[in-house]
Every structure is written in C-alpha cells, then in structure tokens.
Amino acid sequence: MSDLDPVALTQALIRRPSVTPADEGAMDLVERTLTGLGFACRRMRFGEIENLYARYGTARPNLCFAGHTDVVPVGDAAAWSREAFAAEIVDGVLIGRGAVDMKSAVAAFAAAAGKAIAAGQVKGSLSFLITGDEEGVATHGTKMVVEALAAEGEILDHCIVGEPTSAESFGDMVKIGRRGSINVEIKVDGIQGHVAYPHRAANPVPVLIRLLAALQARVLDEGYTDFQPSNLEVTTIDVGNPTTNLIPAAARARLNIRFNPAHKGQELADWIQAEADKAAEGFPGSITLNPAISGEAFLTEQGPFTALVSDAVKDVAGIAPDLSTTGGTSDARFIRALCPVVELGLVGKTMHSVDERAPVAEIRQLQAVYERLIARYFETFTAA
Structure with missing residues (x-):
C-alpha cells in the first residue's frame, strides 16, 4: 500500500459523517488503512468516543502524527x-x-508513511494518535489517550498535528505553540424585590457590572516572546x-481569557476570585465562580525539529513558513505533556x-511535505 492515494482516502473519510461524537465507521477506515501499512493498531474507547493509537516499529525515536476524524455539524x-x-x-x-479540518491531513500522513515504510526510511518508529473528540468537549479523546500512554510508559519523541495551519497560501504558516484558555461562569445571587423598595432587595446586576469592569480594566500583559x-x-x-419593575434575584455572565506563557490558568482563576471577593464586599448576596481551564499556554522552542519541519515545507511550497503561536486551541495542548509538538496542515480559511x-x-503537496519531513526526521534524530 505504498501507493496509497491521499485524495481517495480523504473522500472515503468524508463520506463517513462523523459529527462529534458519532464515528460512523471513520475510525474503522483509518485502522484498516494503517493495518495494511504494517502498523500495530490499538483502539482506545473512552465513554462514547473512538480513539486509535497505532505504531510501526518498536525502536526510538518515535515520530507521532496526531489528528482527528470527528467534524463539526454541516449547519x-x-x-x-x-x-x-x-x-x-x-x-x-x-x-x-x-476536507480541511482535518481528514485530508490524516490521509496525507498515512500516504506519506506508506512511502517511507516502503523506502526503508523508518529507522525507529512512526505512530498515529487519532481521536474522535477534538471538535467536542475533548474530555474523552486525546487527553485521555495521552494520560493512558504516559501511565504505560509509551514514549513519543516528537509529534506533528495535522491541523489546518496555513493562513493564506499552502505552507505559509506552521504552529509551534498555542495560547492557553480559561472559561469562567459567574453567577451573582441577590435578593429579588420591587424596584420602588430597593432597601428590601439586593440587586445583583451592579455587583456583576462592577466585577466585569474591574476584570476588563487590567491589561494582562503586553505580549510574550513569540506570542501576542x-x-x-x-x-x-x-x-x-x-x-x-422587578429587581432580579440573580445575574450571570461568562468570559474567556486566551493567555500566553506569562500566565498560568490557575493564577488567572485565583485573580478572578480575588476580584469577585472585592466586588461582593458589603453585598448581602453572593458570587459563585465556575472556572474551567481547557489548556495551558505552550511553546516548542525553535531548534532541529522546527528547522526540519520548515525545510520540508520550503522544499515543497517554495516558501519559508512563519512559525506562529496565533489562533485557538488544539489537541496539541495535551500532547505537549509527552513531547515537543508542531502543527502543520492545509489552508484553514474554509x-x-x-x-x-x-x-x-x-492535499498532494501536504503528502509531499510529510514525506520529506519523515525522511529528514530519521536522518536527523536517529543519528543524534
């Protein structure tokens, strides 16, 4: 199967309508494809989510490709x-x-892996970490697979995530880090009453406004090296x-902070709690916070790994990619606990x-980039 066609495989994957958390046979197709290439495949189901870890070879270094087969609804x-x-x-x-996010990348890396195996270039191991929960709440997908692999002592030396990272033209951007994210639900409980008799009530709205104003008044930072x-x-x-004519009993708000490595998620949660305590001073009601840290900021330092990724892109696309940390979150935030991780994929505009x-x-260019990346990876890190 060294002549695996990434376009045909992408089409086959798209025809499995795997809207999170449904799988619709998408993971079965990936497993059959990788088994045909000689990978040892292991399904890892958590809750209702299908996940797959597949490995070709047993030696180090282990270059992992991570991606997802689930998609968002059609609308x-x-x-x-x-x-x-x-x-x-x-x-x-x-x-x-x-097509973009991101069944094409799964197919392109599988096709590139087939070429590398047939050419005898894998002087170590290639692996795939594929989840069906990236577009959902991401609690039963990559996060749990990473935790399970770490507990078993499985070692990933480096990882490529196939998210659509290019901005305007293919190959113009590679992600070497991401900002962290924290969501906070805020509820202010007061005392309901008639607007003409405010002394008999406790209006939660001014308290909520006071808290939000205090939070927005702070300039969190002016940026961080390689981060906005x-x-x-x-x-x-x-x-x-x-x-x-009614003073309400409760008022609610939600906020999100995207933060660079100048902060930790828990430190921001503690700051918000401190501001809530100040806003509630003298108020007979209460403020309840529900923070959820979905990921910490991380950066893969530039070095031999990022250089070989850039060189592979430049060879195929003819441009040196911008090594960026912009954008939202991805499953790279979980994988970075195991190894350095870089994201490289198609143009994400659609x-x-x-x-x-x-x-x-x-799609064929992406396969070509992955082929060069795999070959250079084992040349670089097996020798090291």
Whole structure:
C-alpha cells in the first residue's frame, strides 16, 4: 500500500459523517488503512468516543502524527453547493465537511508513511494518535489517550498535528505553540424585590457590572516572546428579567481569557476570585465562580525539529513558513505533556464553513511535505 492515494482516502473519510461524537465507521477506515501499512493498531474507547493509537516499529525515536476524524455539524445543508458528505471534486477542489479540518491531513500522513515504510526510511518508529473528540468537549479523546500512554510508559519523541495551519497560501504558516484558555461562569445571587423598595432587595446586576469592569480594566500583559498579548473577552451577560419593575434575584455572565506563557490558568482563576471577593464586599448576596481551564499556554522552542519541519515545507511550497503561536486551541495542548509538538496542515480559511474545501493539488503537496519531513526526521534524530 505504498501507493496509497491521499485524495481517495480523504473522500472515503468524508463520506463517513462523523459529527462529534458519532464515528460512523471513520475510525474503522483509518485502522484498516494503517493495518495494511504494517502498523500495530490499538483502539482506545473512552465513554462514547473512538480513539486509535497505532505504531510501526518498536525502536526510538518515535515520530507521532496526531489528528482527528470527528467534524463539526454541516449547519445549513441547503447553503452548500454540493452535499456536505458526498466528497465531490469540482474543478480540482474537494468539497466536503472535514476536507480541511482535518481528514485530508490524516490521509496525507498515512500516504506519506506508506512511502517511507516502503523506502526503508523508518529507522525507529512512526505512530498515529487519532481521536474522535477534538471538535467536542475533548474530555474523552486525546487527553485521555495521552494520560493512558504516559501511565504505560509509551514514549513519543516528537509529534506533528495535522491541523489546518496555513493562513493564506499552502505552507505559509506552521504552529509551534498555542495560547492557553480559561472559561469562567459567574453567577451573582441577590435578593429579588420591587424596584420602588430597593432597601428590601439586593440587586445583583451592579455587583456583576462592577466585577466585569474591574476584570476588563487590567491589561494582562503586553505580549510574550513569540506570542501576542493575552486577552479577556466577556462572552455573555444574562439576567432574564421579564418585567420593568422587578429587581432580579440573580445575574450571570461568562468570559474567556486566551493567555500566553506569562500566565498560568490557575493564577488567572485565583485573580478572578480575588476580584469577585472585592466586588461582593458589603453585598448581602453572593458570587459563585465556575472556572474551567481547557489548556495551558505552550511553546516548542525553535531548534532541529522546527528547522526540519520548515525545510520540508520550503522544499515543497517554495516558501519559508512563519512559525506562529496565533489562533485557538488544539489537541496539541495535551500532547505537549509527552513531547515537543508542531502543527502543520492545509489552508484553514474554509474550516467549519459552508462548502469547506481543499484543492486536490494541495492535499498532494501536504503528502509531499510529510514525506520529506519523515525522511529528514530519521536522518536527523536517529543519528543524534
């Protein structure tokens, strides 16, 4: 199977409508493909989520590819120019949910692995860590697989995540880090009453406003080496008061902070709690916080690994990629606990959108980049 076609495999994967948490046979297809290449495959199901860890070889170094087979919902199906799971190719462009994010990358790396194995280039191990829970809450996917592998003593030396990292043209960007993320739910409980008799009530709204104003007044930082400044965004404020003459009993808000390595998630949670305590001074009600840290900031330091990734991209795309830390979170935030991780994939402009699409030529370019990356990886790190 060294002649595995990444485009045909991408089409086959798209035709499995694996909207999180559904699998619809997508993981079975990946497992059959990798088994055919000689990988030892191990399914790791947590809750209702299908995961797969596959390894070719037993020696080190172990270069891992990480990705996901789950996709986001179609949205307005009538707005698509082609059926979202038909995986049609129109004028050289593959249209379908998952074409960019990120079934094409799974297929491209599998095809590249087949070439490397056939050429005898794997002087160590290649592995795949594939989850069906990246687009969901991510509690039963990569996070739990990483924890299980770590407990067993499985060693990953380096990892490539196939997220769509290119910004405007193929190969223009590679991710070497990500900001952390914390979501906080805030509830202020007061005492309901008539607006004409405020002394008999305790209005939670001014307290909530005071707290949010204090949080937004702080400049978290001016940026960090290789990172943009951290930012706090209030995402909703809810009171749900149906009338004009009622002081409400409660007010709620949610916020998110995307933070660089100048901060830790728990430190930010503690700061928000301290500000809540100040805002509640003299208030007969209470403030309840529910923080959820979905990932810490991380950075893969530039060195031999990032250099060989950049060189592989430059060989194929003819440009030196920007080594970036912009964007949202990905499963790289879990894998970085095991090894250095870099993200490299297609142009992400249509991910999660109507008519998500990827040029066939760029899927083949991605395979070519992965082929060069694998070959150079074992040349570099086996010798080391």
